[in-house]
Amino acid sequence: MTRTVEELRSVDHACAVPVSDEQLWEMTAAFVAAGLAAGEQVVYFDDGTVDGVLERLADDRVAVAESLHDGSFAIVSPDTTRATLRSPPPQVQELICSTVDGALERGYTGIRVTGQFSYGLRRAGGASLLEYDTVFDEVARVRPARVLCLYDRRRFPEGAIEELRARHHTELVVPAIYDDNLLRITSTGAGTARLAGEVDHSNRPRIRRLLETALDQALRSHAGPTDITLDLSSLRFLDVAGAVSLVHAAEEFPSSHRLVLTGVRPRVLRVLDRCGAPFAAQLVVQSRPEYAPSEAR
């Protein structure tokens, strides 16, 4: 059975097989944000990828500083993650159960566990990842815990993914308009889409096509929006020809319609400025002045 992140409220133990890093950050950030909003404690088992998740949470305007401080969003260090996935499964089960009980005592409604479990592939503790997965199932059955297992194709071999996938009743899916592992485009409503990643020579034509389709749909529908909005919060790179194509697209819009770019990072904003964006009447560029990326990425 496949579900979206929003539907995961009713599911205790699910897996996801992201096709790209952007999708991995997107799913993890959504899962974390939903847990924090629901008053649950969120535990992220890090394997050195947490910066991507934190950056995406910032892109999504999810304030996590407070949650990181008070422990409602706990990041387990890569060393501890590794050590945990080397402990015997019964011990892990006990550890998680006591974590849940501790969280309940402190007033959380439950806990959410996610992260990168690829360390478990190495069987250093003599147990396979499948055994740990059984632990998660067991915990989720007896305690208010939700577990999202992430098996992305860059870190897990194909055979392992299929084996692990088969063990989960529920698989989380996040549909995308386009994802080439460099750029991910998702639809976020009528006339709006979100770009995550990088736009360059290899995927630039997709942007043009996206805008043409969005405008076409807006013009055909009577109640269609007059603004075509692209959320660029997670767009880390835009090349010159990409910026020029956004400016030209806006200039070619019918006078009734505008192209609105939101959440634009300083790096992308400078390229747009250099490519004539300030002179395009039907282009609205909303920058993100508060943006301060972590130095780690």
Added chain:
Amino acid sequence: MRIETTRSAVGVRLEHAAGYHRSDADLLAQLVALARAGLERGEPVALALRPRTERALHTQLGGTAGLIQLSHPDGPDGASGQTLATRRALELRELTSSTGGPVTVLAEHTASLDGADGSFWTELDAALNVALADLPVRMTCFYPELPLHLEILDGARHNHPLLLVDGRLVHNPQHRCPRDVLTMRPAPAPALLGPPDLRITFSAWQLHEVRTAVEEALRAAGYGRSRAEDLVLAVNEVATNAVEHGASEAELAIWTSSGSGVVCEIHDRGVLADPLPGLQAPHPSDPRGRGVWIARQLCDTLHVWADRWGTHVRMQAAP
């Protein structure tokens, strides 16, 4: 830095003249006359002269009012005429857009930039013809009647549409367009740098690997975030051109330990359609040619040259 994309609307466009002098005194007399004429027209007079000549001119004019000093060439790897032309165009574009009117420019040959054969000057004047084409600039370049290298006289004769003869501008029948000049005398290769610290080949689908390599080198060398981001953009644009117009594969080389910041080169086996790309501000409606133009604005040096193996671009920028 905001880069204007609109072309100048002023009627006067580049007037590029060559003048010759027999002696320092002769040079000074001609410079004084041109400077006075410019100041009387109410134009700023921009100078690209040797310091000694400039001091003498100040003395003759009784001060520096209305005079502007253009930046001096200081290429760390030897001079690049196209890089200097880019910088002069940037300075003169700012000057003409702030005054709204024409500018008089007085330039002088400096033997220290001759290099091995004087071809720097041929490249510079050809590049200025492209880079300043749409600017309201009256420019006179002075050369000695007998320079060390014959190449300098040949280049001056071919690059300047006008000649200054007895204080009057006359048509130069030997003038040729920049493309023809550069076909005869291509932009020279810069000084060799030795083996690079990093070398990768890439295709049109691996440009992100180029960006990652350059960004890592710049960050490791202590470049600030936005400076590094801008230079990654510059290299990305040149790399994009290489795999878009050149061969299917191109090469990136990075030197991280040069004295003047990180140096990147892009090599491809393609043939240049435009011998000096990215010198002219692209028209807003023209989707092409903007990438290299922006890259030139962002780098301290961007030198394009071609040889029988293909096209090469060296980019250098201080932190």
